[in-house]
Amino acid sequence: MSKNKDLSVDEAWEKLLEKYDIVKKIEEDGIFHIEASQIKEFKEPRLMSKWDSSEQLPSALKRNKINILPNSRRSYVLGDFLLYQDIPELEEHVTKMTAVELPEYESIDINNITSEANAINVLILSKILDDFLGTDENVGTFNGRMGTGTFDFNVNTVRGSKQHILVNNAQCEIDGGFENSESVVIMEAKNVVHPDFHVRQLYYPYRLWKTKVNKPIRLVFSIYSNKIYRLFEYEFTDINDYSSIKLIRNKNYSLQDIEITLEELIEVRNATPIKFDDNQEDKSLPPFVQADSFDRIISLLENMNDNPMNDEEIAELMHFGSNLSNGKPVFRQSQYYYNAGKYLGLFEKIRTEENEVKSVLTSLGKKIYKMQYKERQLKLVSLILEHQVFADFFDEIIANFGKLPENKDIQERMRELNVCNEGQIARRSQSVRCWLKWIFNLIRLS
Structure with missing residues (x-):
């Protein structure tokens, strides 16, 4: 030890x-x-x-x-080495996604899919994987930890050259392995939104199973979050080149009613009183937002239900790193995303019987967790619009036929409202713009 x-x-x-x-x-x-x-x-x-x-x-x-x-x-x-692949942002409006129905099983609750294993089960039972791959009867045949065998490959580096790597029976873990009449399918599944993923998670299993089967191998990366499945299929154009990964197709699926119209957003705005101007002189208010990805706030809410977490556990879940301060790790991004949830009234901290500080869902957060997709999104929009700066720019976007404000305009309004220090304005204005973009990405396009 x-x-x-x-x-x-x-x-x-x-x-x-x-x-x-x-x-x-x-x-x-x-x-x-x-x-x-x-x-x-x-x-x-x-x-x-x-x-x-x-x-x-x-x-x-x-x-x-x-x-x-x-x-x-x-x-x-x-x-x-350059080891990570960016995950495309969710640009598609949700109502252009493929809607699917799940057969009635008493043991499956689509409002409570809390693990990657459960997400894969629903993916199969709902025939989402069949639709995505264009093949019927994808049968689960393997998963878990296994040795990779021996192989070698090249990988790109920061300096611009290729580096040669030899692997001799390293360990890899496969979330889901399937077979159909045409191919073998390897799946990596996540239930938290991240900006990128480690290509090793697909490449090592691919190299292993390429030596075991004669059928073509198809590689699928799946994300289940906020009641939406996002599936990506990748290939390696050169089996011996780790960096030759290429996105072939992606498609999004929903198990619930996802139609949200502009009129419904405007109804939410009209029904939502402005409660906060976020003036930083009011010390009772949480810090102004510094968390760009609203989808990741929702991911945290889903994973925090019945699962209190400290900053380090949030960092591990969300794959946030830490920095050192006075020799101690500081999980700043965990704090940013916790504070974003607190800003909306979703998260709070408690002290456990073991005298440890944990982040948990508030009663409002638990209520939102249990909501269906459409009801949840509209409620979250309402919570955002309780804040003056977001309500102001919502009205401006409507008046400008959907055009998002420039960062400089957001920064000027933030200064007027005194929501944070001057040194924080540029960074936090980006979060404001991202949240506004999230709201209007909910709308159905004709």
């Missing part, structure tokens, strides 16, 4: 980089091999090596543009 078990992941990586002069060796050789036993000198390898989104990377690695890959069960390679 590591003698440094109390170190944070950030602190442990700082010490590893220093002890083995890793940054310099990568600059000279392009790669650094490290044993699990070396990592374990400071912290358990499993806590130090798996980050499914780039946001989750420790600050020490981010700062030095270093990523890590497993190349066996007991070793890893470090380098300036």
